[in-house]
Amino acid sequence: MQKKNRVILALDVTSRADALRVVEAVKGHVDAIKINWPLILATGPDIIREMSRVKDVICDFKIADIPNTNKLIVEQAMSRGATAVICHGFTGDDSVKACVDAAKGQVFVVTEMSHPGGKQFTAPVADELAALAKSAGARGIVAPATRPERIAALRKIIGSLEIISPGVGAQGGKASDAIRAGADYIIVGRAIYDAPDPGGAAKALADEVKDGV
Numbered sequence: 088m089q090k091k092n093r094v095i096l097a098l099d100v101t102s103r104a105d106a107l108r109v110v111e112a113v114k115g116h117v118d119a120i121k122i123n124w125p126l127i128l129a130t131g132p133d134i135i136r137e138m139s140r141v142k143d144v145i146c147d148f149k150i151a152d153i154p155n156t157n158k159l160i161v162e163q164a165m166s167r168g169a170t171a172v173i174c175h176g177f178t179g180d181d182s183v184k185a186c187v188d189a190a191k192g193q194v195f196v197v198t199e200m201s202h203p204g205g206k207q208f209t210a211p212v213a214d215e216l217a218a219l220a221k222s223a224g225a226r227g228i229v230a231p232a233t234r235p236e237r238i239a240a241l242r243k244i245i246g247s248l249e250i251i252s253p254g255v256g257a258q259g260g261k262a263s264d265a266i267r268a269g270a271d272y273i274i275v276g277r278a279i280y281d282a283p284d285p286g287g288a289a290k291a292l293a294d295e296v297k298d299g300v
């Protein structure tokens with residue numbers, strides 16, 4: 088994953104045709120494609136391989152199980168061409184370590200979630216989740232663009248690990264605020280794929296990120 092545009096597309100569309108249309112329009116303005124359950128369930132897991140031929144793919148399965156099951160899920164994602172996976176950290180260090188081992192370090196751990204409910208259970212333990220990501224050898228964390236001050240606080244805990252940050256656009260966060268607070272990449276879904284001109288929307292976000300640096 089080359090840090091160029093610093094935008095990751097959250098491709099939460101539910102048909103292969105829409106996925107191809109959006110990716111074709113935005114591929115020059117994003118650095119990676121994040122695939123979540125809606126697209127996998129709608130089209131089947133081979134969509135990972137297909138998208139990986141265009142861009143690096145991050146499988147956002149929010150993996151949250153016992154170590155052995157986590158390992159099996161990560162192996163399935165990586166063998167289909169994923170560059171990285173996203174897991175939860177509340178399952179504990181052995182479960183996160185199982186993901187890290189199976190993905191050879193290419194793991195992002197969810198910390199404080201970006202939606203309002205994220206304040207309820209994830210925010211109080213987010214610092215510990217970030218510390219766990221670091222001690223387990225993960226590549227980085229997922230931190231909320233809706234609360235840039237939390238990105239800055241979590242950055243202090245993880246040092247040089249990467250921060251990928253959802254919550255821009257539809258959830259109310261601003262790309263430049265997230266980048267200024269310390270995010271390496273913003274993750275954007277609806278503000279791109281629901282836009283009348285997804286390519287233009289992705290370009291505008293990439294431009295805003297450049298200005299935000």
Ligand code: 3DU
Nearest residue numbers: 097123199200201253257258275276277
């Ligand atoms: O709100 P958007 O449409 O830009 O999509 C955000 C994406 O990021 C979506 O795939 C969602 O599952 C994911 N995500 C969050 O929104 C918040 C988190 O804390 C973690 C992941």
